[in-house]
Amino acid sequence: MKYQAVIFDLDGTLLNSLEDLADSTNAVLARRGHPCHASEKYNYFVGDGMMNLLRRALPADCQDNDYIEQCVLEMKEEYGKRWCEKTRPYPGVMELLPKLREKGLKLAVLSNKPHEFTQVVVEKYFPGQFDLAFGERLGVPRKPDPQGALDIAKSLQVSPAEILYLGDTNTDMRTAVGAGMFPVGVLWGFRPAEEILEAGARVLIKHPLELLELEGLQ
Numbered sequence: 001m002k003y004q005a006v007i008f009d010l011d012g013t014l015l016n017s018l019e020d021l022a023d024s025t026n027a028v029l030a031r032r033g034h035p036c037h038a039s040e041k042y043n044y045f046v047g048d049g050m051m052n053l054l055r056r057a058l059p060a061d062c063q064d065n066d067y068i069e070q071c072v073l074e075m076k077e078e079y080g081k082r083w084c085e086k087t088r089p090y091p092g093v094m095e096l097l098p099k100l101r102e103k104g105l106k107l108a109v110l111s112n113k114p115h116e117f118t119q120v121v122v123e124k125y126f127p128g129q130f131d132l133a134f135g136e137r138l139g140v141p142r143k144p145d146p147q148g149a150l151d152i153a154k155s156l157q158v159s160p161a162e163i164l165y166l167g168d169t170n171t172d173m174r175t176a177v178g179a180g181m182f183p184v185g186v187l188w189g190f191r192p193a194e195e196i197l198e199a200g201a202r203v204l205i206k207h208p209l210e211l212l213e214l215e216g217l218q
Contacts, residue, residue: 012189
């Protein structure tokens with residue numbers, strides 16, 4: 001199989017954004033009088049959209065949807081202030097992307113981060129590197145539903161079977177499997193190897209440049 005495109009998850013795959021996400025969420029929690037969490041706790045809070053992030057971070061007695069939605073609005077405001085304070089690309093990512101483009105591959109991002117943030121973040125850190133960047137969009141179910149990934153395949157005019165999908169969580173691997181793409185789990189992100197393998201990863205890589213060794217890219 002000769003691959004024609006690569007879809008990347010954003011947070012935990014391309015970018016280490018955990019501290020900015022944690023700081024933003026903790027600011028909301030503190031303002032509302034709730035306990036804050038250590039940054040490492042956010043490894044398991046993030047990945048499934050802001051609504052689920054706040055749901056996981058809030059106390060058990062604060063799970064009313066209306067309340068969570070209010071916190072999400074505050075979270076967007078907080079994150080809008082600090083999304084690039086500590087966030088950085090993972091080592092090797094900036095070297096990988098141009099090498100993939102040199103091979104003629106189309107590149108895209110699919111994130112559960114709100115669409116407007118996804119586009120701003122991708123343009124800030126990776127200008128000109130991606131053909132498409134989709135975040136969570138109105139009317140499109142978030143990952144692990146495969147619809148977003150299939151929308152990208154259609155836009156790129158590439159068969160799903162000819163697309164590599166890279167991610168660091170079970171959500172990403174389930175998305176790839178559901179879309180009929182080749183799931184590659186990355187081990188530098190937010191979740192452990194066991195979780196990624198159980199969710200369907202066909203290959204695990206420890207460094208971005210290891211992707212270039214995959215059969216179908218050489």
